[in-house]
Amino acid sequence: MFFMNSLMSKSQLIEQKVGPLYYSERSPFARRIRLALHLREIEFEPRVVNVFDPPADLLEQNPMGMVPVLILNQKPIFDSNLILETLSDHGLKIWSDEVELRLQERLFSTLAAGVMNSAVLYFQETKMHTSPSQEWVEDHQDTLIRSLKELALRFKQNSDHTKQLPHQNAIDLICALDYVDLRLPHLRQDYPDCFMAFESFQKSMNENIWVRHTHPPK
Ligand SMILES: N[C@@H](CCC(=O)N[C@@H](CS)C(=O)NCC(=O)O)C(=O)O
Numbered sequence: 001m002f003f004m005n006s007l008m009s010k011s012q013l014i015e016q017k018v019g020p021l022y023y024s025e026r027s028p029f030a031r032r033i034r035l036a037l038h039l040r041e042i043e044f045e046p047r048v049v050n051v052f053d054p055p056a057d058l059l060e061q062n063p064m065g066m067v068p069v070l071i072l073n074q075k076p077i078f079d080s081n082l083i084l085e086t087l088s089d090h091g092l093k094i095w096s097d098e099v100e101l102r103l104q105e106r107l108f109s110t111l112a113a114g115v116m117n118s119a120v121l122y123f124q125e126t127k128m129h130t131s132p133s134q135e136w137v138e139d140h141q142d143t144l145i146r147s148l149k150e151l152a153l154r155f156k157q158n159s160d161h162t163k164q165l166p167h168q169n170a171i172d173l174i175c176a177l178d179y180v181d182l183r184l185p186h187l188r189q190d191y192p193d194c195f196m197a198f199e200s201f202q203k204s205m206n207e208n209i210w211v212r213h214t215h216p217p218k
Helices: 028-038 056-061 080-089 099-128 134-157 168-183 192-196 199-205 209-213
Strands: 017-023 046-048 069-072 075-078
Touching: 017 028, 028 080, 028 099, 028 168, 028 209, 056 069, 069 080, 075 080, 099 134, 099 168, 134 168, 134 192, 168 199
Parallel strands: 017 046
Antiparallel strands: 017 069, 069 075
């Protein structure tokens, strides 16, 4: 078990036990939590697992066998959205306090998580199923493209602070884009317009050591 330290001096999380965090190195959902913690210098015990062959302790913590799972005060919290909400409940600054701003930020992050979800489903359909359905493959890709287009529109309108770390919108966007590059690398060529808005953002994000450190391996 590890303890919180440093930057979160006012956080109620300070005295609480954080971790382990169950994750897989390629999971974009887990990466959004790893980055939210790393960027605030919150230490956690890493528990890297293979979700395609889930170990018994992961299934014990989360019967759905999915990552991320964060153990907080000895209790498992799963689903990245609920983890973020819980961290926020414990005083971590994840979202703006102002209601309308918070709604817009959360909608943006929900769209980014939607892109992650479509990319995971696309990967599962193309690489994991014995007889992939072309219809589903196209459906997942279409959903992904629609969500990416909406993200690009909103990104252009968003204020600058949401495009910088450690804002959760910036974290979620970089996790979504890097995962799309991993699983659907052809999209950049097929739909260059969808990625144009994010070009300098993605480059600048990669200057951050934690973004590089958590980059999904090939
Ligand atoms: N809605 C969940 C999605 C988590 C998810 O799909 N995780 C994937 C890895 S990217 C997983 O654990 N897959 C294992 C499986 O489907 O058995 C979240 O936000 O945490």
